[in-house]
Amino acid sequence: MLDANLKNQLKAYLEKVSHTIEIIAYVDDSDKSREMLALLNDIASLTSYVKLSEMRDSGERTPSFSLNRVGSNMDVRFAGIPMGHEFTSLILALLQVGGHPPKASPEVIEQIRGLEGEFRFETYISLSCQNCPDVVQALNLMAVLNPNIHHVMIDGALFQDEVSQRQIMAVPTVFLNGQTFGQGRMGLEEILAKLDTGAAEREAAKIARKEAFDVLVVGGGPAGAAAAIYAARKGIRTGVVAERFGGQVLDTMGIENFISVKETEGPKLAVALEQHVKEYDVDVMNLQRATALVPGQSDIEIRLESGASVRAKTVVLATGARWRQMNVPGENEYRNKGVAYCPHCDGPLFKGKRVAVIGGGNSGVEAAIDLAGIVSHVTLLEFDTKLRADAVLQRKLFSLPNVKVITQAQTTEVTGDGAKVNGLRYTDRSTGASHHIELEGIFVQIGLLPNTDWLKGSVALSPRGEIEVDAHGRTSVPGVFAAGDATTVPYKQIVIAMGEGSKAALSAFDHLIRTSAPNEEKVAA
Template sequence: MLDNNIKTQLKAYFEKIVSPIVLTATLDDSPKSAEMLELLNEVAEQSEKVTVVTNGQAKKIPSFTVGKAGEEARISFAGLPMGHEMTSFILAILQASGYPPKVEQDIIERIRGIEGKLHFQTFISLSCHNCPDVVQALNLMAALNPNVEHEMIDGALFQDLVDQHQIMAVPTVILNDAVFGQGRTTVEEIIAKLDTNSPEKDAAKLNAKDDFDMLIVGGGPAGASAAIYAARKGIRTGILAERFGGQVMDTLGIENFISVQETEGPKLVQALEQHVKSYEVDIMNLQRANALRKTDGGLEVELANGAVLRSKSVVISTGARWREMNVPGEQEYRNKGVAYCPHCDGPLFKGKRVAVIGGGNSGVEAAIDLAGIVSHVTLIEFDSKLRADAVLQAKLASLSNVSVIKSALTKEVLGDGSKVNGLMYQDRTNNTDHKIELEGIFVQIGLLPNTDWLKGTLDLSKHGEVIVDAKGETSLPGVFAAGDCTTVPYKQIIIAMGEGAKASLGAFDYLIRSSVPETEKTAVAA
């Protein structure tokens, strides 16, 4: 099951195991159980400190636990942790053995301070690139705190549980039998959600910070690039991010990032974060900006938790978010059949009927991917023709379980109160309404800039983008902008990085010029 290269890597990783580990499997005569046993045995063969036993009494079959020898296991895997989840499995072994995790000491102390019994379950799909972050975060908490238990559940393998809990999106986290959260979540976010006093604590810490020379708002490619360029100038630099990595975290395959033939969004974000952290940059993650103000002392950014950060210059790089259909039923059935990531949530709709909204590249690619999983895909396009590349349209046309409806206006998402069961659209050629019976709707109609908080402060385009000049400067002196939130065309990662560097250099040039007293400027001009 594991090739020689992976086995060699595992031998190296397992040299870090601190205490002996026992993998306890609960199996039956099914092929999946045989696969699981084969996987566990091959993993155990790479270290004398890992043992496999098959006397598990878990309710879910096949499944296994990861625990330190002599202690009750608190980490479980219901399903084979292959693909993206293999890393979660290996980290679980290391961390359960006592190997120190690569997280800040403050986070470790907050995890160990959690009281009360917490039983987490995370429903995942093996094709989901956001799921491992959640699984690894909760496994870490279980490894560090005896009060915490965590179980990864492969939704494709345990379809009855998916139906029972009405799981329509992954990752979905269940805490003590109630839905705790959905979507990519970091360990910091989980702890903050458990700690009801977290916003007040964060605000106090942020208010106490000294003024920055350059404050970057947004932690995507543009923001990371801006932070690196600023820090290299030796100035006090801070980066404020609602979610470090931004939209790239939701991107699966990246094949046009020059010099990197192929990578994935989460991998690129991890590299970006490591690069930023190699400089003296104050990273303030999980923080949302609410307002920007010009004061006599410089610039202020007010946060959602009430804190205020001060800086001599600001670079806005807040990126964009998925555009919504804005039709009745969309919000009601979000994550209950309405989805925005076909790679993540597609496996949950195996054998079912779905629709894809949007005929651009992302929409057609989604329809192609889903066609291999679901029973039927209906692609709905507002325009009279598809806008995707010709090669994608040709591939779409070759699929027998895909229908394309053009000149169609989506009007309403239908459901039974708990999940999606249909969609209403209007034929724009004759204004007649039609109903499609289905179980899932994947929205792929582009992005919206995250600039609502800047309205009335900066000049924005009719599309809500920040208007910038050739240096990335905005209508407010000292404020620059870069990336997908600006008027710069072609929303690409590599362009965002270049624009981030440019805006940072522009802001630094502003700092140099604004630091010269007016008397000296007059003397030079004379």
């Protein structure tokens, strides 16, 4: 199952295990059961700390397996074969069940152990989803630390009957005690905040007591991370307020144009950004949404959704962008019920079905190409008279037999049966005729919108809602700078955002020096 290279890497990891791990495999005579057993036997052959046993006709999901520390009461399960993006989740689960200490802070660990009640989590994933491992790994860790917490990862592509029965059309989807708990990427702290309702209030009170920062960065994407590092390296008091550290990069699959790094994935880059920031004395306040910027005579105030406020002498706005919506009837109603924005994450759930991709740029065409290998048919709709994607992508697209391209198509409505998508309506812009396409899924790939709604009336914005900045990253408000995809700087690229974030931090530092310097009259006196 595992090649020699993977076995060597895994063996090195398993040397960190200090407690015996019991693996129970729930199997039948299917090929998938044999494939899972091959994986588990490979793991067991690498260390004496793993004891593997099999069970048949158990009533458990098949194929699946559970992990437990001998002598303990842990309930960590994998329904399916955790390869692809979930292989890391398996390795971490083995290490943590085997006694290797987690990287979570002592405060978070204590918070998990203090949770009272019975929590039975089920997480539906796809192995190609880059957002799913964060959720799986967080819930696995919680199940290791607290015997009242149980967690099973379920490969939606393998357990299609469950996916259909529960009408799951987006991953990750998490159920708690049989009820929907959440969808999309969630980190450990975010999950804890939903379970421990008093945690948000405690964090807000803690933030409100903080002294004013020299530089406060709003946003935790590439621009925000770069700004924080450059500011902290100047030895000034630096803070970061982020709704989710990593930003839009977390939703990016393949990155092949980040100079000096031949190829990486968004979540990996986001982890590297956070680790780099934490190398410096930066106060990171994660899971905090900014709602208002209030300039003052001495300090600038950033108000947060939690009710807390943070003050700073200078501010760098790096709030990034989000997926642009079609803004047509039915889109919000059927979001995560057939309307999706991440083909890598949700594509496997539409295996053998008919889907549409909205958008003929690089993102849309790449999505159509990827989906064509999974679904029965893809219809790509483009508003313009021609596709805007790179020529090489268009050639690949038009070579696929199960793809249809419709240009001059304006989507006007997402239709459904009340529970899930069943099609869309579009207008042929050349004739004015209206058409309906029967579909099970719609993937929207029409660009990004800046996250600047909360800044209206406080800083100057362009007609597109972008923060207007000059060559130094200065905004219309003294002491407030901006960088990245939320600004008017052209070409929304990771490498550009990082450079702009660094520049904004240097400009903020220059502003601090000039505004804090004694005036000439006092020096002369």
